[in-house]
Amino acid sequence: MSTIETRLAELGVTLPDAPAPAANYVPFVIVGNLVHISGQISANAGGQIKGRLGDSMSVEQGAEAAKACAISLLAQLKKAVGGDFSRVVRAVKLVGFVNSTPEFTDQPKVINGASDFMVAALGDAGRHARSAVSAASLPFGVAVEIEGIFEIK
Structure with missing residues (x-):
């Protein structure tokens, strides 16, 4: 069991199967x-x-x-590395979109839910650059959407 899998187990998190794309795109792309x-x-x-x-x-x-x-990001990452979390070097960047009213200004506090989880699951390798922005609406009326970039070996 990798360190990441051990941490996930300690957090009581079982990764779901990686979600399938909802349209004409791929769930991840590996470049270098x-x-x-x-x-x-x-x-x-x-x-x-x-x-x-x-x-x-x-x-x-x-x-x-x-x-x-x-x-879900970690489920996709696991699929990208063929199930071998030992290939994960670090989280590089998360970009978070928050379905919010024009007056709402706490997007960073919302995206902290993802950032804090990444650090809990990956340790220091989970520390990342980040954007947290408002969106007038998101697909299917969901509250949050997050994309990510991860370094692997």
Whole structure:
């Protein structure tokens, strides 16, 4: 069991199967030693996590939705490395989109749900550059979508 898998087990997280693309794109592209993972929408075993920050969702609920995106990112990463998490060097960058009202300004607090999870799962290798921006709407009405770039060996 890799260190990442051990940490996930300690966190009580079982990675789902990597979600299939919802349209004409691929879930990830490997270029050199970087894995570029397409945006993962907020969803868990109960289905899509929908809502709008500043309206129907709290920051805490948004952070949980962002964590769900991070779990999907790791599921895609696991698929990209053929199940061998020992190939993962680090998280490079996350770009988070938050379905929010024009007045809502806590997008960084929402995306912290993903950032904090990455550090919990990957240790220091989970520290990454990041953007956290508002979106007027997101696909299917989900609360959060996050894409990521990871370095592998």
